[in-house]
Amino acid sequence: MLIELKDVSYTYGKDTVYEVNALNHINLGIDEGEFIGIIGHTGSGKSTLIQHLNGLIKPTSGQILFDGSDIWEDGYNLRELRTHVGLVFQYPENQLFETDVITDVMFGPKNKGLSKDQCEERAKEALKQVGIPENFYKVSPFDLSGGQKRRVAMAGVLAMDPQVLILDEPTAGLDPAGRDEILGQIKYLHDKRGITIILVSHSMEDVAVYAKRLLVINDGRIAFDGSPKQVFTHYRELEQMGLAAPQVTYIMHRLHEKGLTVDLTATTVEEARRSILLALSMKKSGGTEEGGGSPWVK
Amino acid sequence: MGIIRASKLGFDYIKYHDDSEDPEKINAIKGVDFDVEKGQFIAVLGHNGSGKSTLAKHINALLVPTRGTMYVDGVNTSEEEELWKVRQKAGMVFQNPDNQIIGTVVEEDVGFGPENLGVETEDIWHRVDDALAKVGMLGFRDRSPNRLSGGQKQRVAIASVVAMHPECIVLDEPTAMLDPNGRREVLECVRELNQKEGITVILITHYMEEVVFADNVIVMDRGQIVMRGTPRAIFSRVDELKHYGLAVPQVTELACELKQSGVDLPDGILTIDELVEALC
Ligand SMILES: Nc1ncnc2c1ncn2[C@@H]1O[C@H](COP(=O)(O)OP(=O)(O)OP(=O)(O)O)[C@@H](O)[C@H]1O
Ligand SMILES: Nc1ncnc2c1ncn2[C@@H]1O[C@H](COP(=O)(O)OP(=O)(O)OP(=O)(O)O)[C@@H](O)[C@H]1O
Ligand SMILES: [Mg+2]
Ligand SMILES: [Mg+2]
Numbered sequence: 103m104l105i106e107l108k109d110v111s112y113t114y115g116k117d118t119v120y121e122v123n124a125l126n127h128i129n130l131g132i133d134e135g136e137f138i139g140i141i142g143h144t145g146s147g148k149s150t151l152i153q154h155l156n157g158l159i160k161p162t163s164g165q166i167l168f169d170g171s172d173i174w175e176d177g178y179n180l181r182e183l184r185t186h187v188g189l190v191f192q193y194p195e196n197q198l199f200e201t202d203v204i205t206d207v208m209f210g211p212k213n214k215g216l217s218k219d220q221c222e223e224r225a226k227e228a229l230k231q232v233g234i235p236e237n238f239y240k241v242s243p244f245d246l247s248g249g250q251k252r253r254v255a256m257a258g259v260l261a262m263d264p265q266v267l268i269l270d271e272p273t274a275g276l277d278p279a280g281r282d283e284i285l286g287q288i289k290y291l292h293d294k295r296g297i298t299i300i301l302v303s304h305s306m307e308d309v310a311v312y313a314k315r316l317l318v319i320n321d322g323r324i325a326f327d328g329s330p331k332q333v334f335t336h337y338r339e340l341e342q343m344g345l346a347a348p349q350v351t352y353i354m355h356r357l358h359e360k361g362l363t364v365d366l367t368a369t370t371v372e373e374a375r376r377s378i379l380l381a382l383s384m385k386k387s388g389g390t391e392e393g394g395g396s397p398w399v400k
Numbered sequence: 401m402g403i404i405r406a407s408k409l410g411f412d413y414i415k416y417h418d419d420s421e422d423p424e425k426i427n428a429i430k431g432v433d434f435d436v437e438k439g440q441f442i443a444v445l446g447h448n449g450s451g452k453s454t455l456a457k458h459i460n461a462l463l464v465p466t467r468g469t470m471y472v473d474g475v476n477t478s479e480e481e482e483l484w485k486v487r488q489k490a491g492m493v494f495q496n497p498d499n500q501i502i503g504t505v506v507e508e509d510v511g512f513g514p515e516n517l518g519v520e521t522e523d524i525w526h527r528v529d530d531a532l533a534k535v536g537m538l539g540f541r542d543r544s545p546n547r548l549s550g551g552q553k554q555r556v557a558i559a560s561v562v563a564m565h566p567e568c569i570v571l572d573e574p575t576a577m578l579d580p581n582g583r584r585e586v587l588e589c590v591r592e593l594n595q596k597e598g599i600t601v602i603l604i605t606h607y608m609e610e611v612v613f614a615d616n617v618i619v620m621d622r623g624q625i626v627m628r629g630t631p632r633a634i635f636s637r638v639d640e641l642k643h644y645g646l647a648v649p650q651v652t653e654l655a656c657e658l659k660q661s662g663v664d665l666p667d668g669i670l671t672i673d674e675l676v677e678a679l680c
Binding site: 141142143144193242245247248250253275277278279280281304306341345346348349353356357360361362371378379 | 413415450497546549550573581606608609642645646650658661663672675679680
């Protein structure tokens with residue numbers, strides 16, 4: 103197991119009047135190569151949880167192991183851990199600080215001790231991956247639009263070539279094409295380079311398409327842990343937690359109520375399309391699956 | 401005459417560099433004409449960096465035109481002495497729910513605006529009550545903003561604007577950081593202010609689903625307005641939207657794909673109800 107959380111709890115402002123119990127007794131194992139989605143209501147503890155994974159926050163109680171070692175043991179090299187476990191923050195403006203875009207993205211690899219040329223090469227590659235063209239290299243990160251800032255922040259982490267990539271709402275504020283592009287890039291890093299991905303998102307549609315395993319955080323606890331399909335069958339309970347199912351799940355339920363025998367577990371547009379076409383052709387041919395030789399179903 | 405009227409509006413960000421005499425100009429808005437009738441709900445779409453926020457900041461005079469003009473309720477935003485008048489007429493709500501609230505108690509936060517306008521103390525309390533009621537947050541008036549959910553924080557931010565008795569509210573991606581429930585809360589709140597109070601709404605968003613209930617949609621591309629129309633008209637032009645880096649709501653996409661696979665469906669399906677109706 104790559105990362106393990108043992109009975110982790112965290113309280114902000116401990117022993118003050120502002121005390122907030124953000125995490126309660128979290129037990130969680132993450133294997134190398136997983137693609138994990140994390141959903142949960144605002145304030146449920148998602149950002150707090152992931153900042154534990156690269157040692158930005160020290161648990162109030164409990165243990166965090168990376169590759170079997172306790173990261174809070176004396177002498178553990180947290181700085182090195184952070185080059186293996188890259189975190190893209192929820193608010194990208196908190197992550198940008200250099201005078202221009204290219205210098206900002208070079209910061210990570212420089213810290214890893216690479217030469218200037220290597221750093222620059224890495225930075226250019228990373229900026230290309232997030233769709234920031236060359237004419238922005240010398241622009242101050244603070245003069246970018248919201249979505250451009252987010253892309254640059256992500257490039258800064260990609261340039262470190264991390265083993266684990268944690269993204270806190272990476273698509274918030276991105277335009278639809280940018281959203282597809284970034285998620286496609288993340289999927290590529292996972293599929294082709296074997297990078298472990300942890301994706302925090304408020305988009306049920308996105309986690310349904312990309313995550314293999316979905317964690318639901320509710321009031322600082324893990325409420326569900328399973329495949330997106332399994333988790334979204336609990337959509338009524340998810341609604342109670344301030345969440346929802348992907349829009350297609352609602353479409354399928356409505357169609358089913360109206361007597362069309364569609365697959366209620368469909369969570370993506372493609373699954374819904376196939377299922378609806380099949381159901382329509384069955385309905386037309388009088389209900390038997392064998393009779394459904396429709397030209398629609400590919 | 402519309403409540404917001406931009407005519408041939410152009411805007412350059414100016415950057416001074418140490419190493420050169422001439423400042424650099426970044427031409428963010430290029431000759432935009434934009435006319436909004438009072439009481440309308442307008443949605444603004446566009447790729448990252450297309451100029452949405454820059455245009456929005458002109459509506460409450462955070463920025464003033466480099467070229468052309470911007471009038472808000474008959475007031476020219478370029479006239480410095482009119483600044484507070486403009487700010488009172490048009491309020492803004494931003495993306496990050498955590499850095500818009502300055503008060504330590506909800507009601508205090510909502511009272512800041514009217515206080516700055518020089519409203520009488522008694523009337524301030526009246527406005528605070530009224531604004532919190534309108535966003536459905538009256539029960540939270542004594543709470544600390546830190547203890548609210550993202551959707552609740554955004555509704556407080558909206559109440560702070562409502563307490564200024566504005567003609568118009570500009571929301572720049574108010575739901576980008578919210579969970580599904582918070583997103584719904586904020587949208588319902590905004591629609592209600594539009595329908596019941598007649599407040600003009602300008603909503604900037606990257607979520608196509610949020611645009612469905614707008615009266616009109618405008619699409620921006622590289623500093624210009626390239627599409628205008630009702631949501632149904634806009635979302636029927638799928639290829640054009642894709643060309644501008646945009647998309648359609650998930651229901652519309654599914655309807656399109658079903659149609660391409662040979663199912664007989666009308667164009668421009670926008671809601672789950674419409675799709676279910678058409679299929680069953
Ligand atoms: N720096 C802080 N000081 C005090 N309390 C905090 C701090 N950061 C977060 N909290 C509180 O801890 C809890 C968990 O917050 P966290 O940011 O982890 O939630 P989240 O799931 O990431 O929410 P969101 O979806 O809004 O990003 C919330 O009640 C929040 O108000
Ligand atoms: N303070 C600034 N200084 C210089 N250029 C800026 C500044 N703010 C924005 N720009 C540039 O102006 C253009 C328009 O930016 P704007 O923020 O209006 O875009 P936007 O449509 O709101 O994008 P997003 O969807 O990412 O929020 C972009 O090219 C951006 O890089
Ligand atoms: Mg968070
Ligand atoms: Mg913007």
